Amino acid sequence: MTGPSGEWRSDGDAVMDVPRARRDGERYAVTFVCTGNICRSPMADVILRAMVAERGLGDSIQVSSSGTGGWHVGDGADPRTVTALARHGYDGAAHRAYRFDARQIGDFDLVVAMDRSHLRDLRRMARSEEDRSRILLLRDFDAAPGDEVPDPYYGGEADFEEVLGMVERSSSGLLDAIEKRIGASQN
Numbered sequence: 001m002t003g004p005s006g007e008w009r010s011d012g013d014a015v016m017d018v019p020r021a022r023r024d025g026e027r028y029a030v031t032f033v034c035t036g037n038i039c040r041s042p043m044a045d046v047i048l049r050a051m052v053a054e055r056g057l058g059d060s061i062q063v064s065s066s067g068t069g070g071w072h073v074g075d076g077a078d079p080r081t082v083t084a085l086a087r088h089g090y091d092g093a094a095h096r097a098y099r100f101d102a103r104q105i106g107d108f109d110l111v112v113a114m115d116r117s118h119l120r121d122l123r124r125m126a127r128s129e130e131d132r133s134r135i136l137l138l139r140d141f142d143a144a145p146g147d148e149v150p151d152p153y154y155g156g157e158a159d160f161e162e163v164l165g166m167v168e169r170s171s172s173g174l175l176d177a178i179e180k181r182i183g184a185s186q187n
Contacts, residue, residue, distance in 0.1 A: 018177045019134045021109050027062040028182050029107060030174075032138070033122060034114040037067030037097040040149050041114060042077040043164060044138060046085055046092045048171045055175070060182050066100040068121050073099050078153065084160040088168075100125075111135045112174070115148035141173035142166060 021028050030048065034041035045065035052061045076082070077095040085092040102125035105111065111134055113119040119137055126132040139146045149166050152159035 018110055018136075018174070018181050020181065022106070027060055028109050028178055029062045030064070030110045030112060030178065031100075031108050032063075032065040032112045032114065033068060033100050033118050034065075034149075035067055035118070035151065036069055036072040036153075037065055037099070038072045038075060038078040039081050039151065039153050039160075040163060040167070041065035041067065042092055042095040042097075043081055043085060044112065044114070044149075044167045044171055046090045046095065047164075047167055048175060050090055051171060051175050055179065057175075057179065057182075061175075061178060064098075065095075066098040068100055068118055070099040072097040080152070080157065080160045084157070084164045087161075088164060102126075105131050105134075109134065110178070112138050114138055115151070138170045138174065139166065140170075141177060142170040143173060144169055 032041040032044040032048075042065055045063055049063045052058055052063060075097045077085075077092045077097075082092045082095075100122070105122075105126055111122055113122055113135060114137075116137070119135060122135045123132045126135065137147070138149055144166075146166065149163055149170070150159070152163045
């Protein structure tokens with residue numbers, strides 16, 4: 001079945017597929033991208049890192065995040081992001097915002113966009129069809145129906161909680177797909 005981003009999506013209990021690693025023997029590199037890298041993408045970065053550690057996959061998967069804009073470069077995550085993460089047992093205090101650099105797109109096995117505007121921007125930056133095929137929407141991995149991860153920046157605590165729930169579900173599905181991919185490549 002095709003997902004909202006025009007890519008493949010899981011049906012029922014099947015795990016959505018992700019692209020193969022670009023380089024054998026290296027960690028599978030995933031980066032999350034939102035607008036300013038202070039709300040959604042740091043949330044996904046922190047959550048997926050925790051899930052990777054919990055599954056003992058730290059030697060196999062590398063996680064990072066960035067923003068399409070540079071306004072917050074060097075800043076910590078939005079305090080409401082850090083608070084929402086902490087309420088769920090995650091530590092987002094060390095995050096520092098970074099701007100996505102199109103020249104580095106080839107360094108990642110998977111570039112995960114938070115919404116359709118990021119997806120469009122990132123696909124425009126890609127220099128090849130192969131690079132474009134490695135750019136997906138996070139919600140494509142969510143077991144619950146949905147399209148994008150909404151920006152909670154102009155909302156309140158409830159908005160950050162809702163986004164965190166989406167990111168947790170989607171990150172779990174994403175990690176299942178990556179684990180399946182890296183497991184298959186090691187066999």
